[in-house]
Amino acid sequence: MPTSYAAKHPDAAGYIDYSADEDAVWRDLVARQWPMVQRHAAVPYLRGLEALDMPLTRVPQCPDLSAKLHRLTGWQVVPVPALISFGRFFAMLADRQFPAASFIRNRRDFDYIEEPDIFHEIFGHTPLLTDPRFAGFSQAIGEAGMACAKEDYAWLIRLYWFSIEFGLTVEGGTVKTLGSGLASSPSELVWSVSGGPELRPFDVIDILRTPYRIDIHQPVYFVIDRLDDLFAAARRDLLADVATARKLGLHAPKYPAKEISA
Numbered sequence: 001m002p003t004s005y006a007a008k009h010p011d012a013a014g015y016i017d018y019s020a021d022e023d024a025v026w027r028d029l030v031a032r033q034w035p036m037v038q039r040h041a042a043v044p045y046l047r048g049l050e051a052l053d054m055p056l057t058r059v060p061q062c063p064d065l066s067a068k069l070h071r072l073t074g075w076q077v078v079p080v081p082a083l084i085s086f087g088r089f090f091a092m093l094a095d096r097q098f099p100a101a102s103f104i105r106n107r108r109d110f111d112y113i114e115e116p117d118i119f120h121e122i123f124g125h126t127p128l129l130t131d132p133r134f135a136g137f138s139q140a141i142g143e144a145g146m147a148c149a150k151e152d153y154a155w156l157i158r159l160y161w162f163s164i165e166f167g168l169t170v171e172g173g174t175v176k177t178l179g180s181g182l183a184s185s186p187s188e189l190v191w192s193v194s195g196g197p198e199l200r201p202f203d204v205i206d207i208l209r210t211p212y213r214i215d216i217h218q219p220v221y222f223v224i225d226r227l228d229d230l231f232a233a234a235r236r237d238l239l240a241d242v243a244t245a246r247k248l249g250l251h252a253p254k255y256p257a258k259e260i261s262a
Contacts, residue, residue: 005117014066016061016079018104025104026059030056033123052126062076078092080099084099094146102118124182137234159238164179167223175193175223187217188217198254199222201225209251
């Protein structure tokens with residue numbers, strides 16, 4: 001997927017010089033999203049957000065967040081270009097490194113940006129990495145990815161997509177958002193708990209067989225009723241699960257085919 005954004009490069013100490021305009025975009029994104037996550041996000045995300053105590057008016061710096069994460073779970077945040085390969089992504093997760101796109105969206109893409117930017121990576125992802133259980137699940141996905149064949153990458157990543165990126169859970173009888181893609185998206189956050197999309201119970205094989213598109217609101221979400229079910233998935237033979245899913249085949253997509261311009 002092409003991108004119109006250029007990676008920003010850290011100095012020798014790992015810090016990036018963000019402009020006043022870029023800091024202002026971060027400030028305004030946080031101001032809009034903060035009350036939304038307080039209302040709709042699950043407790044593990046909110047606890048992580050509080051533990052990180054990230055700046056609200058400027059783009060956070062990866063070395064500062066890494067210092068906090070390392071004390072809590074042994075993880076760190078590493079700046080990368082906007083898009084990296086599945087292979088590198090899995091390798092970084094296995095090594096307890098979270099890859100964070102170094103640029104922040106501009107005002108033109110304020111409401112929606114297709115590729116991940118640092119707001120998605122930091123505001124969306126890092127709170128769950130403060131929890132050893134979620135951090136361990138992400139590491140397990142990375143280790144499984146390191147062990148599987150390249151042709152299985154797209155199958156395995158669906159488990160990460162429908163849990164860490166776009167998972168839902170239940171708290172006190174209410175559906176709450178858990179995924180990082182929801183925490184960083186004002187419109188999809190609300191859509192996911194609106195009653196509009198199809199909600200399915202968390203099931204590893206079902207998830208591995210469910211196709212998705214990255215450029216639309218998901219028509220299907222999986223609800224992790226008990227978070228222990230998610231953490232138990234990290235102890236499964238995920239390569240065997242992928243093989244099972246491949247034999248059964250993909251479900252028919254619930255979304256229209258993407259239009260390709262001539």
